[in-house]
Amino acid sequence: MRTVAVTRIGSLRDPDATARGQIGVVDFPDQPLGPEDVRIRVAYSAICGSDPHLAEGFFGTDVPIGLGHELSGVVEALGEKAHRNGLQVGDRVAGNFLRFCGTCTPCRAGTQQFCEHIQDYNRPGMAETVTWHESQVYRLPDDVSLLHGCLLEPTSVAVRIADKTDIQVGDRVAICGGGPIGQLALQVMRMHGATSLTLIEPIAERREMALRHGADEVIDPISEDQYRRADEITRGQGFDVVIDASGSPRAVRGLLEIAAKGATVIYGAMYPHDFEMPLNLSDFLYLKELTLTGVFVSPYAFPRALQILPYLDLDELTQSVFDLEDATEAFDMHISGRYPKVVIRCNDITDSGSTS
Numbered sequence: 001m002r003t004v005a006v007t008r009i010g011s012l013r014d015p016d017a018t019a020r021g022q023i024g025v026v027d028f029p030d031q032p033l034g035p036e037d038v039r040i041r042v043a044y045s046a047i048c049g050s051d052p053h054l055a056e057g058f059f060g061t062d063v064p065i066g067l068g069h070e071l072s073g074v075v076e077a078l079g080e081k082a083h084r085n086g087l088q089v090g091d092r093v094a095g096n097f098l099r100f101c102g103t104c105t106p107c108r109a110g111t112q113q114f115c116e117h118i119q120d121y122n123r124p125g126m127a128e129t130v131t132w133h134e135s136q137v138y139r140l141p142d143d144v145s146l147l148h149g150c151l152l153e154p155t156s157v158a159v160r161i162a163d164k165t166d167i168q169v170g171d172r173v174a175i176c177g178g179g180p181i182g183q184l185a186l187q188v189m190r191m192h193g194a195t196s197l198t199l200i201e202p203i204a205e206r207r208e209m210a211l212r213h214g215a216d217e218v219i220d221p222i223s224e225d226q227y228r229r230a231d232e233i234t235r236g237q238g239f240d241v242v243i244d245a246s247g248s249p250r251a252v253r254g255l256l257e258i259a260a261k262g263a264t265v266i267y268g269a270m271y272p273h274d275f276e277m278p279l280n281l282s283d284f285l286y287l288k289e290l291t292l293t294g295v296f297v298s299p300y301a302f303p304r305a306l307q308i309l310p311y312l313d314l315d316e317l318t319q320s321v322f323d324l325e326d327a328t329e330a331f332d333m334h335i336s337g338r339y340p341k342v343v344i345r346c347n348d349i350t351d352s353g354s355t356s
C-alpha cells in the first residue's frame with residue numbers, strides 16, 4: 001500500500017541537501033482489519049505543521065515513518081462487529097487518528113487525551129487506505145465535501161483550543177500565528193463572540209486571509225510594535241484570551257505582555273523539545289493572575305467539530321492539492337509557506353457531497 005513517509009531524518013529546511021530530511025512514497029504492508037475496525041479509502045490527506053517535526057525525529061528516528069492524520073475518505077470495508085455507529089460501506093467519513101481505549105485510568109477518569117494506549121491505532125493516513133477503530137470514524141455531513149472534510153481533525157484542535165480558553169462573549173482575543181490552526185481558531189473564536197479579534201502574523205497573505213474571515217485587526221510582529229498595537233486595540237487593557245498557534249519560540253515570548261489581567265493564555269501548538277521560556281512569576285502569575293495552558297490532542301471535540309464544519313469557510317485552506325505520487329513536491333510547497341495548507345489527493349474519488 002503506497003504511503004507517504006519520512007525516508008530520511010533531518011530538517012526539511014536544511015540548506016545542506018545531504019543532511020536535509022526526505023519525504024517519499026513507500027510501500028507499507030496493509031493494516032489488519034479487526035472485527036471492530038473500519039477500512040477507509042482515503043480521498044484527501046492534509047499536510048500538518050507537525051509533519052516536519054516528525055521528519056526531524058520528534059517521535060522517533062526509525063525510517064520510514066508513515067505520515068498523515070488529517071484525512072477524509074470513503075468506507076471500503078467494515079469488520080464484522082463494526083456496526084455501533086451505523087457506518088455503511090460507501091459512507092463519506094473523516095475522523096480522529098487517535099483511538100482512546102476507554103478502559104485505562106485516564107480514559108475512565110474523563111481525560112482521554114492521556115490514554116495510555118493512545119498510539120495503538122495511530123496509523124499513517126497519507127496512504128491509499130487507512131484502517132481505524134470504529135470509534136475513530138465520523139460520517140461527514142452531506143453538505144461538507146471530502147476535500148473540506150479532511151480538515152475535521154485540525155478543526156477539532158481549534159474546538160479544543162476554544163474549550164480551553166473558557167471564553168465569554170465579548171472577550172478580547174488575540175491569536176498568534178496565521179497557519180491552519182490559527183485561521184481555524186480565528187473562525188471558531190468569531191463564532192464564540194470574540195471582540196477585538198486580532199491575528200499576529202508576519203506573512204502578509206495570511207494576515208489578509210484572516211481579515212477576510214472575521215479578524216478585526218492584524219499585527220505584523222516584524223514591522224510593527226506588537227505591544228503598542230495591542231495597547232491601542234484593547235485600550236490598554238490587554239487581551240482576555242491569547243492563543244498561540246505559531247509554535248514559534250520567537251513568537252511566543254511576547255504573548256504574556258499583551259495578555260490582560262486575569263487572562264488565559266493557550267499554547268495551542270507543538271514546540272521544540274528543548275525550548276524553555278523564561279517566566280516572570282511575579283509579573284505574570286502573581287500580579288496578573290494569568291492562566292497558562294496548552295493543548296496536546298483533542299478528545300471530546302470531534303462531534304462538535306463535525307457540527308461546525310459546514311459553517312466554516314475552508315476554500316482557502318484547501319486550494320493547494322497534489323497527487324500522492326507528487327508528495328515530495330507537496331512537502332516542498334508546504335515548506336515554502338505559499339499556502340497555509342497543502343492537501344494530498346490519495347485516491348481520485350467521485351464526491352457525492354457538496355463543495356459549498
Ligand SMILES: [Zn+2]
Pocket residue numbers: 048049050069070153154
Ligand atoms: Zn495535524
Ligand SMILES: [Zn+2]
Pocket residue numbers: 100101102103104105106107114115116117118
Ligand atoms: Zn485509554
